[in-house]
Amino acid sequence: MDDRPLPLLFGAHLARDRRRSAHTVRAYEATAARLMTFLSGHWGAAVDRGALGKVTAADLRAYLAQRRTDGIGNASAARELSAVRAFLNFAGGEDAELPRLRGPRVKKGVPRPVSPDEAVALAEEVAEDAREPWIGARDLAVLLLLYGAGLRIGEAMALTGADLPMGETLRVTGKRDKTRIVPLLPQVRAAVEEYVRLCPYGPAPAVPLFRGARGGPLAPALIRRAVRAARVRLGLPERTTPHALRHSFATHLLGRGADLRALQELLGHASLSSTQIYTAVDAAHLLDVYRNAHPRA
Known part of the structure; x- marks a missing residue:
């Protein structure tokens, strides 16, 4: 019987049976280990395969809330939830009933660069x-x-x-x-x-x-x-x-002080007017930050 920790068994399963990349295996193993550590403190007891079958949506919400305090955004939180579901499915078997929890949503609004x-x-x-x-x-x-x-x-x-x-x-x-x-x-x-x-x-x-x-x-x-x-x-x-x-490449560079002419060269724009659109996009992003953070906005 393989006595390796569950996160490592999960990683081996992903690599052998699901043929996932080494990068994915490392990321999902890390998520599995984080979840087990969190649940152990959350429940005040050791976590094994049987205990993982009792995880509720409330437990997962608490876990994601903690991950939010680590600074992860909506996209990373959604990927974290995907990895958690895969791990719980592995621990409980194909017929396991997973807790239902909707992933984070991104608000719709004026188009902005991808973060x-x-x-x-x-x-x-x-x-x-x-x-x-x-x-x-x-x-x-x-x-x-x-x-x-x-x-x-x-x-x-x-x-x-x-x-x-x-x-x-x-x-x-x-x-x-x-x-x-x-x-x-x-x-x-x-x-x-x-x-x-x-x-x-x-x-x-x-x-x-x-x-x-x-x-x-x-x-x-x-x-x-x-x-x-x-x-x-x-x-x-x-x-x-x-x-x-x-x-986003262009906007993030501009927002960090890149010269407009240099940005034009990097993007391969024939004229500077094509590049100048990013000054407006970046200004709009800064206005959003101001409105959300300034006490008198």
């Missing part, structure tokens, strides 16, 4: 829902290129094996065959490298870097479809699209 928390949660949720580990790694790499480097989805699809190995910068060919150099964060490079390592189709200089399940070029529609499904699960608004990740 950093939402962008990362979205990319990870898409990757975790993939049917094969290499496909999950592929989708994660694509979405991080959009959010972490400001690429258009068509620009990401146009990358080939000739762009490997990726260094600290990447040459991108955009609209009207205009080229630009964009910096690559270590996390983005690591995601691409992991995809290349897992992909069953070896890279070649004249072949698209991102491949479909049968080895052909990856269709952008597949990424858009995966994002649509993930944003529903996370409770994110309809404005959360692949292209919104590029908008």
Whole structure:
């Protein structure tokens, strides 16, 4: 009999039976361990497999409330709840009755950039829902290129094996065959490298870097479809699209002091007027912060 702790058994199940990525296994194991630690203090007793079958919606609400105090946002809370449900289902078996608890909702309103928390949660949720580990790694790499480097989805699809190995910068060919150099964060490079390592189709200089399940070029529609499904699960608004990740890249840089001309170069805009739209978006975001926080607003 395997006497490893339940979170580790859960992780082994995800890796062996569900073929989840190493990233997903680590994240879900961590959630399972957090839940058991919380319940032990919440109930004042040790938690075993049998006790997990008695978890109520009120217990889960209390757990999520504690996680909120850790600073997680709506998207992360929704992913946490998804992991908790998977763990409780594992502990109780396929026929287990799970407590019903609706995930957090995002208020609808004027379109705003996707927050950093939402962008990362979205990319990870898409990757975790993939049917094969290499496909999950592929989708994660694509979405991080959009959010972490400001690429258009068509620009990401146009990358080939000739762009490997990726260094600290990447040459991108955009609209009207205009080229630009964009910096690559270590996390983005690591995601691409992991995809290349897992992909069953070896890279070649004249072949698209991102491949479909049968080895052909990856269709952008597949990424858009995966994002649509993930944003529903996370409770994110309809404005959360692949292209919104590029908008968020621009807005977050501008909000942290990036020069407008430099941002124009990073985005590959032909004219500065195309880039200036982000000044209005960022001002609108600041106005929201003011209205919500200022005592005289």
